[in-house]
Amino acid sequence: MMHRGRLLEQPASSEFAFPNYIDGERTNANSASAALNKWLKTKIGQGYTIHSFRHSMRDRLRAVECPSEIIDQIGGWLTHGVGNSYGKGYPEAVLLKFMNKIASIDPV
Numbered sequence: 492m493m494h495r496g497r498l499l500e501q502p503a504s505s506e507f508a509f510p511n512y513i514d515g516e517r518t519n520a521n522s523a524s525a526a527l528n529k530w531l532k533t534k535i536g537q538g539y540t541i542h543s544f545r546h547s548m549r550d551r552l553r554a555v556e557c558p559s560e561i562i563d564q565i566g567g568w569l570t571h572g573v574g575n576s577y578g579k580g581y582p583e584a585v586l587l588k589f590m591n592k593i594a595s596i597d598p599v
Contacts, residue, residue: 555592561585
């Protein structure tokens with residue numbers, strides 16, 4: 492069973508939160524999503540999915556006026572446009588600033 496500790500157990504050098512779902516060339520997102528949904532049901536019951544979590548995350552980031560590019564980076568969504576593929580993205584400190592903001596608001 493997956494739990495928060497597994498995420499924290501990943502080496503700091505790991506670029507992936509769930510490396511078991513990466514084969515070096517592609518991500519097995521369907522298997523990762525199914526495992527997360529199974530775990531989520533044990534924590535909060537039926538009727539909630541990772542898909543709905545991602546929607547809620549986006550809504551909460553919008554509520555704290557987080558820029559769309561940062562929302563996309565936090566959520567792992569593709570941002571269109573050639574310029575968006577340049578560089579490494581926003582630094583962790585900037586991402587953390589908005590994650591801390593959503594932690595302090597009431598649920599949407």
